[in-house]
Amino acid sequence: MLVTIVSRIYRPEPSAASLFLGAVADELTSRGNRVVVLTARLPKRMETPRYTEVVRTFPVVRDRQGYVRGYIPYLSFDIPLTFRLLFMRRPDVVFMEPPPTTGVVVRVVCALRRIPYVYDAADVWSDAADQATNSTLVIRVLRAMEGFGMRGAARLVTISQGVVTRARALGVSRSIDVTGFGADTSAFAPDPSVPVRRLFVYAGSYSPWHGAEALVDAFGIFAREHPGYTLRFIGNGSEREVIEARAREAGVADAVEFFAAVPAKELLPHLNQAVASLATLRPDTGYDYAFTTKAYSSLAAGCPVIFAGPGPTAPFLREANRHVRAGIACEYNVTQIAIAMAQLADSPLSSDERDAVGRWTAMEHSLAAVAGRVVDSIEAAAARSEGD
Template structure:
């Protein structure tokens, strides 16, 4: 159809890479592609490092679920938990390659969406803006603040100061800023200027509630046949998740259960060593990476899902995608952390909050594992809440309306006058 808008999404990660970042962009792109042409620019599959073969192709194109995916060459770290020296080429070379691609194709591009973190995706966005193309920055978290809070970089280092200036430039230049939670939108304005508030739009994370759905032979049904209870964690094994207390909680648990990690990440080796040191090999399993299509099965095999976030002010806006996925499958969730994730679990009625402490996590798990009927009630309430509020098809419709409005297709949005920016 010749009159369809053409959008370009720029993302550092895209399936078959795992994690909430990749799945968010994939689901948004696929649903928006129902009414528009969508091209995703991403580097070769890389994350977690070492799980994918190195690619030397300048550009590779594939068409998946109605979306054109352009893999633009970038350096691929091959070691677990790569340091800054290995990460920077991965981020910067992809950003430069994507910027050049947009220069070459800007006449056929109606709007650009860049996903951050990393903040380097702002470079192709700035190029798009300079060429007059409407630009949306999709902010998933405040990467710089998180890096400082997690001890990756010093708060007053030249790198942090330069990163903040660049991020501020990108946000003040963009036509719209989409955020995954309302509290993240407030944090963006507090950090980079209250004037940005008029540009912020709430496009939450969500879940495909048709694919992530309860299964007849779910974890509760299986356990009626005598199997061990399963507590599942899906996704990134990273520094923002307090996974060590979750492992230690299994040593305090009264019920016969196993904690199953489905995913990979920078912390996996350390967590495996901890499990061995605590002699918990019979209570903690590391499944590793699985195909996206297999994730609902692993969730449905479980009695309870874990969605832990570190209890810090910097992560108070964080909302893990896995929590939506657990509840969509009718599996109740135990969360840790403050702010958004705690408000979500209270509003959904689909689980409970625990402090970041092995005893508290174990107590929350034991309470759920001891009451199958109550557990099913929590799962049903959570499923209903997610279907009503967080189905990704509806969320994508909101993004599609925002983008089409920016390019003048329906008048719903009009690009604001870009502010003069001082670097």
């Protein structure tokens, strides 16, 4: 088949979506398919590696942090995408990554050209946006666009049953395959030669629905009995000023660091050095069904996870702890987070335990296995179209 992947972000840009889409492309090509990726031109100073798939880029507007994020950047990708997708050689199937504006473009063009497409519904954007704006008009428009893009797909893939439930609420009756999400075990693995330091790492975006500022409050409590530790944020998000203010209020500003998002190979040493990685999800945001996928990469690196909040991540960690020391799940509560930090600081995982965590994750939750299930869905969508 000829498969087109449409996404505003693609490898080597550091993000979970980039790793995921790259794994899907690798699986597609390993099965003998041809893959063309329509994506955004990389930021300056970032080199484009050579891949088996063909990657076609186009200039886009990026925000101050260098990301394609926000209404204008999305449109700067989606408007040219309309013509790129309309006049390229007709693919057998399209696999697309949101935002919802991209879903609208893909549905319209694919309908005109009679191309089936598969929608990657990793989460529900309109639910997340509900926490970022008070405008009911914006939310209604976004929800309508998101539902429009989803309902036109031949199939959808997602990481959890919670997203299926929300997609059904948007009127989506198409087949939705729960493929899960995993870790790129070719990029993340334990390294016994790297010593563990007095370090906690939060890797990923920190938006209002994450509520990552609670980690700073908890770290302030933890640091009273455990001086000399560092809390490091690696990534980007709209809440950085809030987090910095909370660090000053808690008296730990000198111990809280901010690093830009980095590719997997550069993130790995941070996870190898950390006592634990951190993840949060603020409750009662309408986003309680979300899974914090950063947990997979951390565990693949042998780094235990402290998770605070609702949703499927907590039961996942509890189940993982039946097999290895995967970390601690607690409520979104500052005191409980501080206690979890203290427990892992006072009894850190040994080198053998970290190796066991990495091996278990590679065996049970590899991104390659997930990509295989996604490609099964893509091939099924194309086959159904041929049958029609």
